Amino acid sequence: MPRVKPEVLKSLVKSMFEAAGTPAEEAEIVADHLVRSNLYGHDSHGVVRTQYYLGLIGEKIMPGAEVEVVQETASTAVLDGHWGFGQVTGRVAMEMAIEKARETGIGMVTLSNVFHTGRVGEYTEMALEHDMIGMAFGGGNQPQVVAPTGRTRVLGTNPLAISVPAGEERPFRLDMATSVVAAGKMSYYLSEGRPVPEGWILDSEGNPTTDPADFRPRLRDMVDSYAKDRPLRERGSLLPFGGYKGFNLGVFNEIVGAFLAERGQERKRGGFAFIAIDVSKFRPVEDFKRDVDGKIRTIKASERRPSCDKVLVAGDPEHFTYLERSRKGIPIGERLWGELIEAAQKLGVDAEAIVEEEAV
């Protein structure tokens, strides 16, 4: 698989969004977000989304849209994103939560009319440089997750992210779907023709299965269905993480993410809630960080058990991937790379020049 330098990838993707009519500063934010997702190993939220987003511009994504403050108190706000890039409006929302936390100790901002914000960990990490805790709840996207004893899809994969500043240790950074795994993984297993691990998905009857096509149809099945007028296999569902407990945390994500943000407009697609907590309003920041460091060290020092990998704390997997990819470049599938270059050229972007210039 070819590896591409992060700067090259960002420059290419940014140029593409600009060529499609996105203001330069927004294109910068979106490209930066996508490439950082790749750097952290969250490829499903990385540059693979470029063409998807480009295709929705003017329809579900409105570059340059103004964020509107619908309701506001000293510590809270409700924002209408007016379908601007989620990567842009999400930052506006989190910045506002941080400002409010600086004044009153805690700030909470919800955001509606937003299509996709990308990796939600991005926003909670914004709190770190202010010595604040950041939280983000996404809720109400397309139902894909089944209740622990249920048979049908009832809940989105509703992501949850939390960032906490540490002292000498790396920050604590949790960024997770409330399903067992992100739905994007199924596409990967489908394209690789491999079965998924047990305990991830159910078929449409609610039976455990390891065939990713039970969850999401293969492209050739869709073509077949169309050509031969045969019904497609019904779609299965993703299991929630952590059974009853994890499922209900997913439900809560929808409650704060969507129901506290929703503006009742036609093109509903749920929403997001962002919380910032100013550590200094509770304890001296250095004391707090020392305690966080201590906990992280205690956990990492706990011996790993027989036949297990080493003990990790939230943020470690992303960190190790980041180190490797910053150094060696981001692995991009041949097909995706080809498609990106082609799409760039169609938009009039001189992809070759970008690739060459940055390679120097």
Add this chain to the structure above:
Amino acid sequence: MPRVKPEVLKSLVKSMFEAAGTPAEEAEIVADHLVRSNLYGHDSHGVVRTQYYLGLIGEKIMPGAEVEVVQETASTAVLDGHWGFGQVTGRVAMEMAIEKARETGIGMVTLSNVFHTGRVGEYTEMALEHDMIGMAFGGGNQPQVVAPTGRTRVLGTNPLAISVPAGEERPFRLDMATSVVAAGKMSYYLSEGRPVPEGWILDSEGNPTTDPADFRPRLRDMVDSYAKDRPLRERGSLLPFGGYKGFNLGVFNEIVGAFLAERGQERKRGGFAFIAIDVSKFRPVEDFKRDVDGKIRTIKASERRPSCDKVLVAGDPEHFTYLERSRKGIPIGERLWGELIEAAQKLGVDAEAIVEEEAV
């Protein structure tokens, strides 16, 4: 197993705390809390704790202690419980969070120097009558939980509770340990002489086991160890719920529950954080409740899958137990009942009169 009317149990327990020097209004709160825990089926937080608490009065529990406001902003506060009953100081903290949320949309209050608050769901439920969302995070109690790939205890069972008001449906009420199960369950299996289900505990070497004595020594082993001067079997650990994700949510609970509350005193025992969110500052309450109702109905209407129980939403298990126990009385083991009566008599409480009067 004998069943005791909730009012009888509450009257008995309240009299015992009063006889042990607890102010009447505090004894009322603690007794009410313990009995409601039983009514909801959380027996490990119910009247079984009575003698334990009584034994700690004057040592780790100081009836009548004043709660001190250590630090305060418009939306946050740090409280020192000064080792008053957790059931009392926890209510003070949540009431303050609710007041702040009424002013600024969201309130967050942390509480340190608190021994045990009982069932944390109790506090989040206080938000419901104000049309607010309540959250509670407990962190930093005795380490019993192992990291997903670890071998030794590194984390408390750090409880998390969330309550959300609904319209015609019952409120959403999640009240959970961040371990697979509460540690109290092991005592039950030990006393019953039964193996625990797979996936709950590890032995001291980090190997999966179903013998509860691998987690916590049997009383007779402790006596044996003492009498014959033999070392006790090393203690094993509880697994976290939901693997890497659930474990790190438990870590976060400790961060907000303990590290944002800790006052660095000698008798540290972690702490609690309470958050109240005023729904009306985000959306019209009726719209919000209609959406919560809708979600609860969608989930419950999703067909249950082959060989599974019916689909439940957070709060359902507690509700069904509550209905049954309010009607039929609370099941109390013969031994526990005998011990309570005896302890009451030693305290000079006329247990027989209470039992008879309420039975009329």
